[in-house]
Amino acid sequence: MGTKIRAAIVGSTGYGGVELIRFLLQHPLVEITSVISSSNAGAPIADAYPHLAEIVTDRLDAIDPALIKSKADVVFTATPHGVSSALVPQFLEAGLKVIDLSGDFRLKSGEVYEQWYKHKPAPEELIAKAVYGLAEVFGDEILGVDLISNPGCYPTATLLGLIPALAAGWIDPKTIITDAKTGVSGGGRGLSLGFHYSEINENFLAYKVNKHQHLPEIEQVLSRIAGKEVVTTFTAHLVPMTRGILCTSYASLTEPHTDAEFIELYRTYYEGRPFVRIRPEGKVPATKEVWGSNYCDIGFSTDPRTGRLTIISVIDNLVKGAAGQAIQNLNLMMGWDETTGLTMAPVYP
Numbered sequence: 001m002g003t004k005i006r007a008a009i010v011g012s013t014g015y016g017g018v019e020l021i022r023f024l025l026q027h028p029l030v031e032i033t034s035v036i037s038s039s040n041a042g043a044p045i046a047d048a049y050p051h052l053a054e055i056v057t058d059r060l061d062a063i064d065p066a067l068i069k070s071k072a073d074v075v076f077t078a079t080p081h082g083v084s085s086a087l088v089p090q091f092l093e094a095g096l097k098v099i100d101l102s103g104d105f106r107l108k109s110g111e112v113y114e115q116w117y118k119h120k121p122a123p124e125e126l127i128a129k130a131v132y133g134l135a136e137v138f139g140d141e142i143l144g145v146d147l148i149s150n151p152g153c154y155p156t157a158t159l160l161g162l163i164p165a166l167a168a169g170w171i172d173p174k175t176i177i178t179d180a181k182t183g184v185s186g187g188g189r190g191l192s193l194g195f196h197y198s199e200i201n202e203n204f205l206a207y208k209v210n211k212h213q214h215l216p217e218i219e220q221v222l223s224r225i226a227g228k229e230v231v232t233t234f235t236a237h238l239v240p241m242t243r244g245i246l247c248t249s250y251a252s253l254t255e256p257h258t259d260a261e262f263i264e265l266y267r268t269y270y271e272g273r274p275f276v277r278i279r280p281e282g283k284v285p286a287t288k289e290v291w292g293s294n295y296c297d298i299g300f301s302t303d304p305r306t307g308r309l310t311i312i313s314v315i316d317n318l319v320k321g322a323a324g325q326a327i328q329n330l331n332l333m334m335g336w337d338e339t340t341g342l343t344m345a346p347v348y349p
């Protein structure tokens with residue numbers, strides 16, 4: 001086995017960061033050489049995460065691009081929107097490779113970004129340079145690049161569910177609607193009223209209706225696949241569970257096709273992409289079936305009465321929706337097998 005590459009994690013005290021740590025500890029070709037915090041430099045990371053005691057003994061480093069460059073080859077930025085856009089240029093300038101988990105480099109139009117995220121966009125040339133790391137679809141564009149923009153959690157589940165049918169022309173893009181539900185870890189570790197136990201327990205709500213920042217990201221990719229502008233409806237919901245995303249997408253069929261034909265279409269599209277699993281006829285997946293893993297599981301039901309297709313896709317928001325896909329992208333960037341370090345089975349029950 002060759003020399004390991006050295007990885008630094010900015011935002012290591014957040015949920016995306018700590019999930020990167022969990023997986024990278026198992027990665028045979030990566031060594032974590034710096035865990036970084038903007039607010040707690042000098043403290044042991046086990047102060048923030050006692051479950052890592054005696055596993056990760058490092059103290060948190062401050063954000064210092066030159067120091068990070070002296071310790072690492074690649075940096076993961078698991079930082080909030082509006083923060084990554086300021087940090088990533090400095091890391092690239094220092095000669096680091098970057099995989100960014102925020103939304104700051106996903107949208108190709110700075111104007112659209114500003115409209116949906118309410119932050120100043122990242123430098124135009126870096127937005128242009130960033131490769132959108134939806135690994136199963138754009139994996140061929142990733143080898144050797146310096147900057148990967150990791151897709152959003154909802155877009156990952158929604159797009160993997162829709163793309164093969166759209167690419168084949170089997171569904172009408174004008175009719176696509178997605179109804180998505182997420183667990184509360186999607187909101188990160190920071191405190192806010194809506195995530196208090198007494199607010200979310202025994203509760204179920206829609207949020208950011210027609211205003212969710214993932215809408216333009218989903219539309220950007222659907223438009224690229226369809227070869228024409230696609231607008232869509234997407235509604236996010238919060239469920240009182242910790243991890244998991246379930247997306248239910250609906251679309252009208254352009255011509256009659258059976259469930260078996262959809263299964264065949266999807267299995268062919270995702271051939272050689274082991275993290276997408278297509279359920280057999282009559283079966284649809286549940287979030288617990290991918291919990292803690294990098295899988296995206298997909299099931300179908302066509303309805304001859306309405307001429308519509310229903311697609312159910314599930315992921316773990318922190319793994320395939322964040323840290324797992326980021327590591328899958330690192331693997332592709334380095335020319336390694338995309339499953340390296342990610343083959344853990346889902347946790348069940």
Ligand SMILES: NC(=O)C1=CN([C@@H]2O[C@H](COP(=O)(O)OP(=O)(O)OC[C@H]3O[C@@H](n4cnc5c(N)ncnc54)[C@H](OP(=O)(O)O)[C@@H]3O)[C@@H](O)[C@H]2O)C=CC1
Pocket residue numbers: 010011012013014015016017036037038039040063077078079080081083101102103151152153185186187188189190317318321322
């Ligand atoms: N949670 C999820 O399911 C998903 C999250 N993402 C994205 O990943 C990123 C991280 O999300 P998540 O881990 O959930 O969020 P958290 O809120 O859990 O963590 C974010 C971390 O960023 C660090 N941070 C905050 N402000 C700054 C700053 N000004 N400069 C540097 N670091 C800062 C904080 O650590 P410290 O104070 O120690 O520096 C904090 O721990 C976000 O962009 C999010 O949108 C993407 C997909 C899914």
Ligand SMILES: CC(=O)N[C@@H](CCC(=O)OP(=O)(O)O)C(=O)O
Pocket residue numbers: 101102103151152153154182183184185186187188213236238
């Ligand atoms: C529950 C909750 O708030 N979820 C977040 C998920 C988005 C996220 O985590 O970040 P990215 O935009 O980088 O994917 C949301 O809906 O905004």
